[in-house]
Amino acid sequence: MVRAAVLTVALVVPTAALVAACGGGTSDRAARPTTGQGIYRANCATCHGVDGQGGVGPRLAGVAGRYPDVNAQIALVTNGLNRMPAFGGRLDPTEIRTVVEYTRTDLTG
Numbered sequence: 001m002v003r004a005a006v007l008t009v010a011l012v013v014p015t016a017a018l019v020a021a022c023g024g025g026t027s028d029r030a031a032r033p034t035t036g037q038g039i040y041r042a043n044c045a046t047c048h049g050v051d052g053q054g055g056v057g058p059r060l061a062g063v064a065g066r067y068p069d070v071n072a073q074i075a076l077v078t079n080g081l082n083r084m085p086a087f088g089g090r091l092d093p094t095e096i097r098t099v100v101e102y103t104r105t106d107l108t109g
């Protein structure tokens with residue numbers, strides 16, 4: 001029993017030290033994007049294209065013309081639609097509003 005406990009400590013302590021060393025909250029690598037462009041590139045560009053030119057998902061450049069009410073577009077991104085995933089569980093409301101504003105004003109594709 002004692003030997004098992006010693007073995008456990010010997011294994012767990014270095015692992016914990018390793019996790020602490022890699023999981024630093026201030027490291028840039030782990031930082032969650034906060035700008036519209038950063039959030040868009042991390043969550044949307046794979047389907048909608050880096051400049052909103054479209055891909056798996058439709059072209060997003062000019063999307064504001066199809067969604068005159070920004071809240072309708074926020075609702076779509078939050079709740080999803082068909083193959084468009086719901087982001088309500090992945091991004092907080094501020095992040096969703098930020099990325100939606102970005103798609104309305106900054107996409108050139």
Ligand code: HEC
Nearest residue numbers: 043044047056057058066073077081082083084085087099
């Ligand atoms: C897995 C691929 C995928 C990802 C990731 C994705 N979308 Fe979509 N998106 C789609 C598809 C597919 C549609 C078309 C849905 C439909 O009309 O049936 C769509 C539709 C949309 C529409 C409506 C476009 C229109 O003209 O009607 C908006 C707005 C939109 N997505 C925004 C976003 C935003 C913002 C993100 C990132 C937070 C995102 N999408 C991430 C696949 C994706």
